[in-house]
Amino acid sequence: xxxxxxxxxxxxxxxxxxxxxxxxxxxxxxxxxxxxxxxxxxxxxxxxxxxxxxxxxxxxxxxxxxxxxxxxxxxxxxxxxxxxxxxxxxxxxxxxxxxxxxxxxxxxxxxxxxxxxxxxxxxxxxxxxxxxxxxxxxxxxxxxxxxxxxxxxxxxxxxxxxxxxxxxxxxxxxxxxxxxxxxxxxxxxxxxxxxxxxxxxxxxxxxxxxxxxxxxxxxxxxxxxxxxxxxxxxxxxxxxxxxxxxxxxxxxxxxxxxxxxxxxxxxxxxxxxxxxxxxxxxxxxxxxxxxxxxxxxxxxxxxxxxxxxxxxxxxxxxxxxxxxxxxxxxxxxxxxxxxxxxxxxxxxxxxxxxxxxxxxxxxxxxxxxxxxxxxxx
Numbered sequence: 001x002x003x004x005x006x007x008x009x010x011x012x013x014x015x016x017x018x019x020x021x022x023x024x025x026x027x028x029x030x031x032x033x034x035x036x037x038x039x040x041x042x043x044x045x046x047x048x049x050x051x052x053x054x055x056x057x058x059x060x061x062x063x064x065x066x067x068x069x070x071x072x073x074x075x076x077x078x079x080x081x082x083x084x085x086x087x088x089x090x091x092x093x094x095x096x097x098x099x100x101x102x103x104x105x106x107x108x109x110x111x112x113x114x115x116x117x118x119x120x121x122x123x124x125x126x127x128x129x130x131x132x133x134x135x136x137x138x139x140x141x142x143x144x145x146x147x148x149x150x151x152x153x154x155x156x157x158x159x160x161x162x163x164x165x166x167x168x169x170x171x172x173x174x175x176x177x178x179x180x181x182x183x184x185x186x187x188x189x190x191x192x193x194x195x196x197x198x199x200x201x202x203x204x205x206x207x208x209x210x211x212x213x214x215x216x217x218x219x220x221x222x223x224x225x226x227x228x229x230x231x232x233x234x235x236x237x238x239x240x241x242x243x244x245x246x247x248x249x250x251x252x253x254x255x256x257x258x259x260x261x262x263x264x265x266x267x268x269x270x271x272x273x274x275x276x277x278x279x280x281x282x283x284x285x286x287x288x289x290x291x292x293x294x295x296x297x298x299x300x301x302x303x304x305x306x307x308x309x310x311x312x313x314x315x316x317x318x319x320x321x322x323x324x325x326x327x328x329x330x331x332x333x334x335x336x337x338x339x340x341x342x343x344x345x346x347x348x349x350x351x352x353x354x355x356x357x358x359x360x361x362x363x364x365x366x367x368x369x370x371x372x373x374x375x376x377x
Contacts (some may be wrong), residue, residue: 001025003044004354004376007362011346013331015323015365020044021051027351027377037287047356047376052326053346054113054353055307055335055373058266059188059243061118062135064127066091066099067300073274077194078206080275085302093123098197099299100124107305108132111355111373113343114334116188116241116266116295118165125159135161136337138188141176142167144216149176156185165189169226170197170207174219174233181234186337188241189267190348192226192248192275201225207318227252241266241336243295245285246278264291264336267328269313270304271297283318293333308357312367324366326357353377 001024011032018038022031036040064084065153071083073209091099104127107115114134119125120142128135139155139162149164156162163185166172172180181187192198199205201221211218223229227248234240239262248265256263267280285292296305303309311325330352334344343352354377359370 001030002377003041004047004051005038005044006047006049006051006356008049008171009346010053010323010326010330012321013327015050015326020052020286021346022056023354023377027353029346029350029352032346036258042066045376048355048358049360049362050322050326051346051376052111052355052357052373053330053344053350054355054375055111055329056293056337056339056344057107057112057115057265057296057305057307058241058293058333058336059118059268060115060305061298061300062100062115063096063117063119063121063124065103065299066096067298068099071300074277076276077126077196078210079133080301089239097124097127098178100127101122103305104128104131109375110306110308111353111375112305112307114337114339116186116333116337117279119155120186121353122155122158125193129159134339134343136186136339137162138165138186139163139190140165140167140170141180144171144173144211144218147173147176149179151181163187168197169220169229170218177229178219179232181238186239186241187234188243189230191242191245192252193244193272193278195247197226197247223253227255230253234260236260236262238262238288239336239338241293242266244268244272244280246272246276246280248281248284250284250288253285253290257288257290264293264332266293266295266313266336268295268297268302268310269317270310271301273313274301274303279317280314281319282314286318286320291332291336292328293336294329306373308309308367308371308373312369312371315367322360322367325367 020033196205196207334340
């Protein structure tokens with residue numbers, strides 16, 4: 001058994017002092033002590049900073065880790081997509097798998113406990129299934145000319161903690177999107193990353209022009225907007241991760257929140273900065289009471305997969321207290337993935353992992369440029 005303490009601990013969404021967490025050899029929390037005699041307690045491991053449960057990365061593409069530093073920053077949404085196509089063939093299978101293994105080890109060391117991971121193939125599934133991190137893989141269906149979901153469903157059936165999901169509201173025709181949204185598991189949909197997504201439904205913008213040039217038609221424009229398509233296609237109680245949302249309006253949020261009890265808005269500010277220098281609407285989502293979780297996206301579109309870096313960026317965009325932001329990175333992600341019975345919070349009977357946040361301004365409870373995270377358990 002280990003006794004672990006710090007200056008603060010995140011307990012039930014609040015930062016509390018004088019907490020000692022007792023954990024058995026299997027990582028199970030067996031007791032949480034509140035004491036005023038911490039200095040005199042025997043056998044306590046004290047870590048300066050803040051104790052939190054293992055973090056939940058609610059959006060990543062670990063299979064793209066081999067593209068780290070391969071795509072120019074601020075290339076824009078369309079430029080980023082073109083660049084991936086141009087460089088992804090330059091790497092061997094061995095290089096791709098190794099890059100994913102390195103990224104996985106770094107996330108684990110920095111305190112990531114579980115990941116909602118997007119996949120287009122099975123290349124790194126063996127790595128994920130032997131990882132210490134609990135991966136929940138969303139195999140994504142993509143392509144206006146791809147009407148069959150058989151391939152994606154076959155991959156899903158071969159793996160645990162896997163589900164099939166549409167890529168977005170602009171890249172999947174109506175029948176496959178509705179079919180996938182009527183299935184099981186958590187959906188993860190790239191949502192409103194660009195103004196062109198909503199413009200498409202009005203018959204304008206670069207997506208519309210590209211599809212016209214290619215001779216591709218969309219059978220879903222009658223919904224009128226991406227948000228309306230979400231509301232009319234996804235059951236009210238289906239768990240859904242709406243990712244990025246940099247161009248989401250208050251009207252979009254009201255529409256989706258009034259319909260869905262299972263929606264979580266996943267913000268990835270470093271990726272947004274990297275691709276187009278956009279910012280997620282974190283202040284608006286907070287004001288409207290939406291559920292927020294944190295993702296890192298991929299190393300193709302981010303300098304790192306650091307959850308702390310993304311939290312620090314969000315802290316510069318809103319006045320949320322630190323305990324609230326840490327809850328976004330832990331409990332909210334666990335609830336969104338349906339694993340909050342064991343992960344996401346420091347509570348007796350759970351095995352959430354224990355992480356220490358170091359280099360924080362403990363007087364004002366703010367993240368600083370020096371703030372980092374590392375795993376204790």
